[in-house]
Amino acid sequence: MRAAAAQFAADYAANPRRRTINEERAKDDATGGLILGFLWLGVAAKTWWGGEAGLALLPASYGLHEATYFALHRWVPSFRGLYVRFLREILFIPAMLHTLATLITLSVWSHSSILTLHGGSSLRLLLVLAVANGSLAHSMYYPFCGFLLPYVAAALPLTLLLPLASSRLLCRRLLEDASSTQAVTNLQSTLNIAHAAVAGPFGWSDFPSTGADAALPSCIQVNVYLIGLLGCALPLLLARPLPEQQQQPRQQRRRQPAEQQTDGAGALHETLRRQHLLPRLALASAIAWSIGAAAAFTFGG
Known part of the structure; x- marks a missing residue:
């Protein structure tokens, strides 16, 4: 091995x-x-x-x-x-x-923590959490660097450990602001409804709805969900696969029709079409939401 x-x-x-x-x-x-x-x-x-x-x-x-x-x-x-x-x-x-x-x-x-900038808005809170927990950085850095898929798959466990381990601490800091409790609850409820049809009982979480301590599991679920979706799934889906033609004999590559050779924009479109990016992203979102629910039940008490 x-x-x-x-x-x-x-x-x-x-x-x-x-x-x-x-x-x-x-x-x-x-x-x-x-x-x-x-x-x-x-x-x-x-x-x-x-x-x-x-x-x-x-x-x-x-x-x-x-x-x-x-x-x-x-x-x-x-x-x-x-x-x-x-x-x-x-x-x-x-x-x-x-x-x-x-x-x-x-x-x-x-x-002057960025966590105080949500202003009571659930949508703004989603962005604030994505910045604070590093999931947005993951979704930008890996695709920008253009690494091949094997490296991305090997590196992500090393860089995701710190954000995941900090979820509870980050949420406790967020919930020190009383105005964030309702925003967290509303955001978790909205995402719950959005994923109910796909994630089913694995993603549906029935947490208490009042108080900062009661909002902690909701915050952890949303935070872990963002890390799973933006920090893990998106870099993997956007990573460049190993070239398929590298395994083909040179003579076979020369015999390929010229019309199969597309320009940069066409190649990108073809890649996205082959990978079925949006359906895979939707499935990854449901899986990440279910993992977030498990993390909330485990560490939100």
Whole structure:
């Protein structure tokens, strides 16, 4: 088993499609990382001026991390070659964990937590939770980086553990604001109704409807649902599969009709059509909602 896994990893590392993607995305990684770095430095400055110097170190360190990477990419030519061949996938995981730790720590412990910005609106609360728990970051970072499916499937368990483990803490922080209780209850009820036909008894949760403690299971269910849908299912569905033609003999590929070779837009449309993205996303949503219900019953007491 270990030998097979090692062989698979070696084959993946030698995959020409992986090398091509890494070469194409290396410059985008540096530029996008630098932009994110400046944004995080802005967050660090705001946190520092708010009297939370200790918390400001997390976003500041992320900004310095991205600035260092940009400098290496720009002025150390040998680094780019190593990055494309070996380091891109390796460095992504600690960078992602750094982002998640910063988001969750600031959301839970900062006086200016993003969790206070829902304004009593269930829809806004959905977005606030998706940002705070890192699920939105997952849904953006993985597709933007263009990783192949085997890597995404292997990396997600490592980067999802922290958001899942922080669900109860995040929800307790959210429910410290009395105005969030009704918004959480309304959001959970709406999502319950939306998933009732598909998830059935596995997703239908009958939680108490009053009080902050009673709203805790509802919050955990919604939070875990977002992590499962945006943080796990969407990156997997949007990940690039291993090229099918890589397994075909070269002569067979040459004999394929020219009309089967589509342009970029046509290829994307064909990929989405073949993968049946929307039905799969709907099924993933029902599964994530059911998992959220199980988590709520287990950890919401």
